[in-house]
Amino acid sequence: MRTPMSLSxxxxxxxxxQRYIASTIHQTVEQVLSDLQxxxxxxxxxxAARRLAEVGPNALxxxxxxxxxxxxxxxxxxxLILLIVTAGLSLFLGDATNSIVIAVxxxxxxxxxxxxxxxxxxxxxxxxxxxxxTVVVLRDGTACQIDVxxxxxxxxxxxxxxxxIPADIRLLDAKNLLCDESILTGESLPVDKGPAPVVGAVAxxxxxxxxxxxxxxxxxxxxxxxxxTGGRAEFGKIALGxxxxxxxxxxQLGLKRFSFLLLQVAVVLTTLIFVANLLLGRPLLDSLLxxxxxxxxxxxQLLPAVVSTCLAAGTRALAKRKVLVKRLxxxxxxxxxxxxxxxKTGTLTEGHISFTSALPVRSExxxxxxxxxxxxxxxxxxxxxxxxxVGANPLDAALWAASEAHDFVAASExxxxxxxxxxxxxxxxxxxxDAIGRQQIITKGSPEDVLALCLDIPEHAQRRLxxxxxxxxxxxxxxxxxxxxxxxxxxxxxxxTLDGFLVFLDRAKANAKESLEEFAALGITVKIAxxxxxxxxxxxxxxxxxxxxxxxxxVQIDDLSDPELGAAVTKTSIFAxxxxxxxxxxxxxxRQQGSAVGFLGDGVNDALALHHAxxxxxxxxxxxxxxxxxxIVLMDKDLGVLAxxxxxxxxxxxxxxxxxxxxxxxxxxxxxSAATASVVLSFLPMLxxxxxxxxxxxxxxxxxxxxxxxxxxxLQAPSHWDIAFIRRFMLLFGPISSLFDFATFGLMLFxxxxxxxxxxxxxxxxxIATQTLIIFAIRTRRVPFLRSRPSAGLLWAxxxxxxxxxxxxxxxVGAVLGFDLLPVPFFLALLAMTVVYLVxxxxxxxxxxxxxxxxxxxxxxxxxxxxxHRRAARFSVPDPLGSx
Numbered sequence: 013m014r015t016p017m018s019l020s021x022x023x024x025x026x027x028x029x030q031r032y033i034a035s036t037i038h039q040t041v042e043q044v045l046s047d048l049q050x051x052x053x054x055x056x057x058x059x060a061a062r063r064l065a066e067v068g069p070n071a072l073x074x075x076x077x078x079x080x081x082x083x084x085x086x087x088x089x090x091x092l093i094l095l096i097v098t099a100g101l102s103l104f105l106g107d108a109t110n111s112i113v114i115a116v117x118x119x120x121x122x123x124x125x126x127x128x129x130x131x132x133x134x135x136x137x138x139x140x141x142x143x144x145x146t147v148v149v150l151r152d153g154t155a156c157q158i159d160v161x162x163x164x165x166x167x168x169x170x171x172x173x174x175x176x177i178p179a180d181i182r183l184l185d186a187k188n189l190l191c192d193e194s195i196l197t198g199e200s201l202p203v204d205k206g207p208a209p210v211v212g213a214v215a216x217x218x219x220x221x222x223x224x225x226x227x228x229x230x231x232x233x234x235x236x237x238x239x240x241t242g243g244r245a246e247f248g249k250i251a252l253g254x255x256x257x258x259x260x261x262x263x264q265l266g267l268k269r270f271s272f273l274l275l276q277v278a279v280v281l282t283t284l285i286f287v288a289n290l291l292l293g294r295p296l297l298d299s300l301l302x303x304x305x306x307x308x309x310x311x312x313q314l315l316p317a318v319v320s321t322c323l324a325a326g327t328r329a330l331a332k333r334k335v336l337v338k339r340l341x342x343x344x345x346x347x348x349x350x351x352x353x354x355x356k357t358g359t360l361t362e363g364h365i366s367f368t369s370a371l372p373v374r375s376e377x378x379x380x381x382x383x384x385x386x387x388x389x390x391x392x393x394x395x396x397x398x399x400x401x402v403g404a405n406p407l408d409a410a411l412w413a414a415s416e417a418h419d420f421v422a423a424s425e426x427x428x429x430x431x432x433x434x435x436x437x438x439x440x441x442x443x444x445x446d447a448i449g450r451q452q453i454i455t456k457g458s459p460e461d462v463l464a465l466c467l468d469i470p471e472h473a474q475r476r477l478x479x480x481x482x483x484x485x486x487x488x489x490x491x492x493x494x495x496x497x498x499x500x501x502x503x504x505x506x507x508x509t510l511d512g513f514l515v516f517l518d519r520a521k522a523n524a525k526e527s528l529e530e531f532a533a534l535g536i537t538v539k540i541a542x543x544x545x546x547x548x549x550x551x552x553x554x555x556x557x558x559x560x561x562x563x564x565x566x567v568q569i570d571d572l573s574d575p576e577l578g579a580a581v582t583k584t585s586i587f588a589x590x591x592x593x594x595x596x597x598x599x600x601x602x603r604q605q606g607s608a609v610g611f612l613g614d615g616v617n618d619a620l621a622l623h624h625a626x627x628x629x630x631x632x633x634x635x636x637x638x639x640x641x642x643x644i645v646l647m648d649k650d651l652g653v654l655a656x657x658x659x660x661x662x663x664x665x666x667x668x669x670x671x672x673x674x675x676x677x678x679x680x681x682x683x684x685s686a687a688t689a690s691v692v693l694s695f696l697p698m699l700x701x702x703x704x705x706x707x708x709x710x711x712x713x714x715x716x717x718x719x720x721x722x723x724x725x726x727l728q729a730p731s732h733w734d735i736a737f738i739r740r741f742m743l744l745f746g747p748i749s750s751l752f753d754f755a756t757f758g759l760m761l762f763x764x765x766x767x768x769x770x771x772x773x774x775x776x777x778x779x780i781a782t783q784t785l786i787i788f789a790i791r792t793r794r795v796p797f798l799r800s801r802p803s804a805g806l807l808w809a810x811x812x813x814x815x816x817x818x819x820x821x822x823x824x825v826g827a828v829l830g831f832d833l834l835p836v837p838f839f840l841a842l843l844a845m846t847v848v849y850l851v852x853x854x855x856x857x858x859x860x861x862x863x864x865x866x867x868x869x870x871x872x873x874x875x876x877x878x879x880x881h882r883r884a885a886r887f888s889v890p891d892p893l894g895s896x
Contacts, residue, residue, distance in 0.1 A: 031047070031048070031165065031239055031240060032180075032239070032240055032244060033180035033181075033182065033219070033222050033224070033239045033240050033245070033246065034219070035239075036182045036221075036222065036239055037209065037210040037214070037219050037221055037222060038209050038210060038211070039182075039209060040209060041182075041183075041184050041207055044182045044237060044239070045184075045237060048165055048166040048237060048239065049166060050166035050167075050168065050237055051168075052168060052184060052235075053150055053153040053168070054149065054150030054151055054152075054153065054166075054167060054168035055150075055151060055164070055166050055167055055168075056151070056152050057151050057152055059166075060151060060162075060164050060166075060167065063164035063165065063166060064162060064164050067164060067165065067241065067242075068242060069161040069162065069241075069242065069889045070160060070161050070162065070163040070164070070178065070179055070241035070242050070887060071161050071242055071887050071889040072242060072243065072247075072248050072251040072252055072887040073251075073887060073889075074889060077130065077134045079126075079130055082126055082130045083122075083126055087122065096115075096118060103115075113701035113705075113828070113829060118704065120708060124708075124711070124712065124715075131321075131324070144159050145159065145160045145176075145178075145640055145887075146158060146159060146160065146636070146640070147160050147163065147169050147171075147175075147178045148169060148170040148171075149163065149167050149168065149169045149170075150167075150168040150169075150170075151167075155170065160178040160179075160887060161887060161889050163178055163179050163238055163241055164238065164241065165238050165239055165240065165241060166237065166238060167179075167237070167238040168184065168235060168236070168237050168238075169181065169235070169236060169237075169238060170233070170234075170235050171223070171229050171233065171234050171235075171236070172229065172233045172616070172637065173229055173230075173231060173232065173233065173592070173616050173617070173619065173620075173637070174228070174229060174592070174616050174617075174618075174619020174620055174622075174623075174637040174638070174641060175228070175229045175619070175637060175640075176226065176227070176228055176623070176640070176641070176883065177191070177223045177224060177225055177226065177227045177228070177229070178225065178238075178887075179225050179238045179239070179240060179241045179245055180222065180223070180224055180225050180238070180239050180240040180241075180244075180245040180246060180247075181222065181223040181224075181236035181237065181238055181239060182221060182222055182236055182237050182239050183205060183206065183207040183221050183222065183223065183234055183235075183236045184207055184234075184235045184236050184237060185207055185234065185235050186205055186206050186207060186232060186233075186234040186235075187232050187233050187234065188231055188232035188233075189204070189205040189206065189229070189231070189232035189233070189234050190202040190203065190204055190205065190229075190230040190231045190232060191203050191205055191223060191227050191228065191229055191230055192227060192228045192230045192596075192620070192623075193217060193224060193227045195226050195227060195247070195880065195883060196216065196217075196224055196226065196227060196246060196247060196250070197216060197217040199217055200574075200600070202230045202231070202593070203217065203220065204220060205220055205221070205222075205223065205234070206220060206221065207221055208220075208221060209221055216246065222239075223236055224245070224246050224247055225240075225241075225245035225246065225247040225248060225887075226245075226247035226251070226880075226883045227247070228619075228620060228623050230592075230593060230596075230620060231592075231593070242887070247880075247883070248887075250880060251880055251883075251887075270672055270733070270735065270738060273735055273738070273739065274310055274675070274676075274680075277310060277680070278306075278307040278310045279307070281306060281307070281310065281683070281684070281687055282303045282304065282306060282307040283303075284687070285299075285302065285303045285306055285687045285690055285691070286299055286300060286303040288690070288691045289302065289303070289690060289691070292691070294696075298696070301700040302690060302696055302699075302700050302703075304700070305700035305701075305703040305704055306683050306686055306687055306703065308703070308704060308707060309682070309683045309686075309703050309704070309706070309707045310675075310680055310683045321715065321718045322664045322667055322668050322717075322718040323343060323344075323664060325664075325718045325719065326343045326660055326661065326663075326664045327343065329660050330343070330657055330660050333653060333656045333657065333660070334646065334647035334648055334653055335644060335645075335646055335647070335653060335654070335656070335657040335660075336644065336645040336646075336647070337643070337644050338642075338643055338644070338645075339643065342627060342643045342644055343660065343661045343664060344661060344664070344665070345608070345610075345626055345627040345643065345661075346610070346627055346644060346657050346658055346660075346661040347658060347660070347661020347662040347663075347664065347665055347730060348608040348626070348627075348661070348730045348732075349536060349608050349609070349610040349626070349627055349658060349661075349730070350535060350536055350537065350607055350608050350729070350730055351536065351537050351539065351602055351607040351608070351609045351610070352531065352536050352537070352538050352539070352609075352610045352611075352612065352654075353539045353540075353541050353587075353595075353598065353599060353602070353609060353610070353611045353612070353621070353625070354538065354539075354540065354541070354611070354612040354613070354651075355540070355541060355542050355543075355612070355613060355614075355615075355618070356540050356542050356544070356549060356552055356553075357406070357518060357542070357544075358614065358631075358649045359521075359524070359612060359649060359650075359651055360520060360521060360524045360528075360540070360552055360553075360556060360558075360651075361518040361519060361520055361521060361524070361552060362518060362519050362520075362521055363406075363518065363649065364518070364519075365406045365407060365409075365410045365486065365516050365517070365518045366410055366413075366414075366516065366517055366518075367410045367411055367413070367414040367416075367514065367515075367516055368485070368515050368516060368517045369514075369515045370382040370383045370386070370416075370512060370513075370514055370515070371476055371480070371512050371513045371514075371515060372511065372512035373469075373470045373472065373473040373476065373510055373511070373512045373513070374470065374509070374510070374511060374512070377511045377512060380416070380419070381511075382490060382511055382512040382514070383411075383414075383416050383417075383514070384420060385454050385456075385490050385492060385511055386411055386456055386488070386490050386514045387411055387412065387417060387420050388425050388427075388442060388444055388454055389440055389441070389442045389454040389455065389456040389490065390408040390411060390412065390440070390456075391405075391408060391430065391432055391433065391440060392408060392412060394420075394422045395422060395426070395427065399412050399422075405433065407486070407488060407516060410516055411514070423447075424446060424447060425444045425445070425446055426444060426445050426446075427442055427443070427444050428443040428444060428445060428451070428498070428499060428500070429442070429443040429498075429499070429500045429501045430442045430443070430501075431501055431505070433457065435543070435591045435592055435617050436591060437457070437461065438457050438458040438460075438461045438543070438589075439455055439456060439457025439458065439461050439462055439505070440455070440456050440457060441453060441454065441455045441456075441501055441504075441505050442454050442501075443495070443498055443499075443500065443501050443504075450494065451494065451495045451496060451497075451498055452492050452493060452494045452495060453492060453493050453495055453498075453501060453504055453505070453508070454490065454491075454492045455490070455491050455492070455505055455508055456488055456489070456490050456491075456514075457488060457489065458488065458489070458543075458545070458589065459477055459487055459488065459489040459513065459545070460545070460589070462488075462489035462490075462491050462508070462510070463489060463491075463510065465491065465505055465506055465507075465508045466491050466508045466509060466510040467507055467508070467509065468509070469510050470510070473510060476513065477489075477513060478547070480513065480515055481545050481547035481548055481551075482547060482551065483551070484548055484551035484552055484555065485515045485516065485517055485548065486515070486516040486517070486518060486544060486545075486548060487513050487514070487515055487516070487545070487548075488513070488514050488516075489510065489512075489513055489514075490510075490511045490512055490513070490514060491508035491509060491510045491511055492508060492509060492511055493507055493508045493509060520552055520555055520556055523650070523652055524556050524651065525556045525557055526652065527650070527651035527652045527655060528556060528557070528558055528651070530651075530652060530655040531651065531655055531658075533724075533728065534655060534658055534659065534662075534727060534728060534729075535728050535729040535730075536658065538558065538585075539581075539584070539585055539586070539587070539602075540553065540558075540585065540586045540587065540588075541587040541590050541595050541598060541621070542586075542587070542588055542589075542590070543588075543589060543590065543617075544588060544589070545588060545589065546563045546565055546586065546588035546589065548588075549563070549586045549588050550563060550586060553585070553586060558585070559585070560585040560586055561583045561584055561585040562583055562584045562585060562586070563584065563585070563586040563587075563588055564580060564581075564584045564586070564587050564588070565587075565588050565589050565590075566587075566588070566589040566590045566591055566594050567589070569587070569590065569594050569597070569598070570594070574601065577597065577598075577601050578601045578604055578605055581598055581601045581602050581605065582602070582605050582607075591617075592617040592618070592619070592620045592621065593620065595611075595613075595617075595618065595620065595621035596620040596621045596623070596624045598621075599611055599621050599624040599625050600624050603624075603625075603626060608626050608627075608730065609625050609626050609627075610625055610626065610627045610628075610629055611624075611625035611627075611628055611629065612629040612630070612631075612654065613628075613629075613630060613634075613638055614630055614631050614633065614634030614635065614638050614649065615634070615635055615638060616635050616637050616638065618630075618638050618641075619637045619638055619640075619641040622638060622641035622642050623641050623883075627643050627644060628641055628642040628643045628644070629642055629643070629644045629645075629646065629654065630642035630644075630645050630646070631645065631646045631647075631648070631649040632645060632646065632647050632648075633649065644657065659727050662722075662726070662727045662730065662731065663722045663727065664718070665731050666722045666726045666727070666731065667717050667718055667720050667722065668717075669731070670717050670720065670787065670790060670791045671714050671717050672738060673738070673741055673745075673790050674714060674783070674786065674787055674790055676738055676739075676741055676742035676745070676746065677741065677742065677745035677746055677748075677749060677786065677790060678745070678746075678749040678782055678783035678786045680742055680746045680749075681745070681746040681747065681748065681749025681750040681753065681783075682706075682749060682750075682753060682779045682782075682783055683703075684746060684750050685697075685749070685750045685753035685754065685757075686698055686703065686753075688750070688754075689753075689757060693757075693771075695768045695771075696768075697757070697771065697772065697775060698772050698775060698776060699772065699829075699830045701829065701830070702772055702776055702829060702830060702831075705776075705820075705829065706776060706779055706780060706817075709780055709784075709813050709816060709817055710780065710783055710784055710813065712809075712813060713784050713787075713809045713810050713812070713813035714787070714809075715809070716803070716805040716806040716808075716809035716810075717787075717791075717806060719803050719805045719806070720791060720802055720803045720805070720806045721800070721801065721802060721803050723792050723793065723794060723800050725793065726793075740860075741860070744856060744860055745790075745853065745856065745860075748849075748852060748853060748856060749782065749783070749786075749849075752778075752782060752845055752848075752849045753775070753778070753779070753782075755845060756774065756775055756778045756842075756845065757771075757775070759774075759838075759841055759845075760774045760775065760838075763841075764835060764837075764838060767832060769830060769831055769832030770832045770833075770834055772830060772831060772832075773821035773826070773831035773832055773833070773834050774834055774838055774842075776817065776820075776821055776831065777817055777818050777821060777834075777842065778842055778845070778846075780813065780814060780817030780818075781814050781817065781818075781842065781846050782846060782849055784810050784813050784814050784817070785810065785814065785846065785850065786849075786850070786853060787802075787806070787810060788802060788810070788850075789850055789853045789854055789857060790853075790857075791806075793857065793861050795854070796854075818839075821833075821834065822834070
């Protein structure tokens with residue numbers, strides 16, 4: 013082995029040149045290492061640092077919270093910019109008071125939106141910064157873990173089952189290596205990989221000596237040298253084509269569609285108002301300012317801040333519930349989930365496996381001897397003092413933890429060879445020799461697989477095995493065969509004699525039944541994917557009251573085509589004796605059927621399924637590979653904690669929709685009323701500054717929505733943006749709001765004979781009162797207060813806004829804002845109208861939500877870009893990305 017490439021060793025060498033992976037496919041391993049100025053021992057720390065400074069981080073995304081980008085989003089509305097320009101022009105032409113009022117209100121409004129959205133982005137930045145994805149790399153000849161973004165060309169890395177390839181890599185050696193490259197090629201079948209150079213011109217999917225960033229190790233392990241990082245990698249080119257910033261959530265994309273709907277309304281309404289006012293002979297600037305103020309009033313300026321605040325509040329709420337989300341989009345994915353696939357160990361059961369008994373099937377084998385055979389055939393090293401079970405599989409650990417293990421004499425047996433457990437064979441075999449030189453092969457594993465290798469199985473053996481399965485016990489079989497003169501196990505797992513069964517117990521969790529009921533209430537179907545026997549899984553499910561839709565075993569799954577499996581997975585509840593590849597295939601087929609699939613796993617064998625799920629969930633005690641693959645990490649392996657996380661995801665969406673429905677009902681109705689009144693009246697019903705002040709007060713009160721309570725029925729199924737639903741809501745509740753505005757107009761004109769200043773004050777107060785208090789009706793489908801109480805924050809914020817709205821026209825600044833004092837009887841009439849308005853909205857709400865069309869569920873389909881974004885998120889840095 014050569015020494016690591018160091019700075020001194022390369023001082024006279026030409027500067028390092030970046031390369032693309034395709035340039036290495038025809039080269040030998042030695043040629044590739046030479047061209048990359050590296051060795052099979054990797055780089056030195058100093059040389060790696062120099063290359064990192066030269067080529068930049070191995071990154072595809074930036075999560076830096078930029079105040080300028082946030083401010084730009086606040087100011088990019090063409091309507092807002094036009095309003096600022098027009099107000100400036102008005103100031104220049106002499107209307108100083110109105111222009112200054114407009115400028116101050118706009119400044120406060122933009123500042124409010126900026127501060128909330130930037131604070132939420134800082135929370136997202138902190139979230140990304142505390143999550144790291146690591147890779148094992150050789151530096152200074154020693155294996156160590158580093159963050160994937162610090163990889164450089166020339167680094168030698170080691171990869172195992174379930175790992176995401178961290179860069180474009182040329183293989184140095186490989187063992188039984190298969191890779192899932194579907195994210196790059198679309199090919200569902202895994203690709204066989206090896207270090208041998210490729211002959212001739214080949215397509216990307218046929219470069220068998222290369223591993224590509226973003227793909228997944230499906231089986232085996234390997235060592236390779238990094239050739240291309242970041243945007244020079246093949247996956248990097250695709251990911252950067254989708255943008256450098258973290259992807260927007262479906263909330264935010266839905267917000268764009270909703271804002272576009274309102275922009276269309278605003279443009280049409282503004283144009284009509286402007287033309288109508290000009291035809292009525294009103295001044296050009298006054299007409300333009302009024303029209304633009306109406307457009308700003310219709311547009312929900314604080315909606316981005318409300319969405320961001322909801323998501324940031326969600327991460328904090330989930331953290332308190334011991335749920336760590338790696339990206340903000342994960343909260344939404346968690347709320348969307350309608351199918352959860354999970355192992356039963358540690359979720360439905362306690363996860364503390366204990367050895368209960370040894371059941372010999374031959375009279376010449378005692379229980380103690382059978383137990384000893386089981387200990388000898390574990391993967392633990394018992395030849396050097398006390399046995400450690402750290403990292404051992406749970407069944408092996410349970411054997412060594414049993415009281416019977418204290419009597420085992422380690423010196424009595426010497427291990428000559430071992431074939432470790434793997435998920436294809438589902439067994440472990442050892443070659444041992446005793447003190448007098450007698451050799452034997454001992455095989456321990458799943459009874460179905462071990463029995464297939466045995467001869468002359470006693471008739472009662474299967475009956476005893478079935479009895480244990482029917483009782484819900486976990487069982488492994490032990491078989492052996494004497495051999496002579498062997499030093500290694502080759503194809504010798506055959507002709508065995510069954511010695512008996514080792515029985516283990518993993519009790520059902522006390523709260524598992526309650527957790528399953530919680531998932532049922534959330535509309536989530538729970539499916540079990542386990543390496544255990546089907547009968548054991550079925551017994552656990554029966555004990556917990558989980559209704560089974562049928563069972564499929566790994567053997568049966570292999571016999572089904574993709575369309576056949578797709579039809580079967582929606583009905584089947586238990587998948588038993590399944591391999592990691594079969595788990596991933598089950599997940600893919602469930603997603604193909606339109607389900608939003610979550611997968612909960614904690615082992616190396618779960619990593620593939622975690623990558624393929626819409627939301628991968630692991631636990632703090634899981635293997636590093638599983639935690640790295642997951643989007644969400646639970647501090648406790650508890651389905652109840654996960655159910656609370658789902659509720660939080662749905663609560664965030666429900667609260668966001670409340671603000672949207674507010675903007676499409678009373679807010680839109682009030683602006684429509686103002687537009688109509690401007691054409692009918694001889695004066696403007698509200699000055700531009702008053703409209704903007706009204707909008708600012710209203711928006712400020714709604715910032716308390718993210719912390720509001722949500723009714724249980726709103727959490728029973730995932731919800732998605734439905735523009736058609738929002739449009740129908742607007743067309744019903746907007747006119748109701750306008751109806752009461754027109755009633756206010758009539759009251760002011762015909763009862764109180766109001767002058768323009770009084771009229772504007774009266775309508776300003778009525779508008780603030782109705783459009784703010786309506787949140788208590790719109791926030792729930794129930795009767796407000798009696799059957800659904802708002803949060804204290806929302807209640808006091810709304811009442812505070814109404815109080816300020818009433819006070820301002822009556823205060824010393826009222827005259828500056830263009831208001832006149834109102835008679836006392838007006839406030840009594842206002843109270844009566846507000847009560848009637850809220851009652852009418854309740855009746856309309858009951859009718860609206862009783863219609864079948866409102867209860868139809870929308871289905872969300874995630875395209876390939878969703879998974880590219882998700883995979884690219886692990887390659888993220890807090891700094892702007894340079895050119896690849």
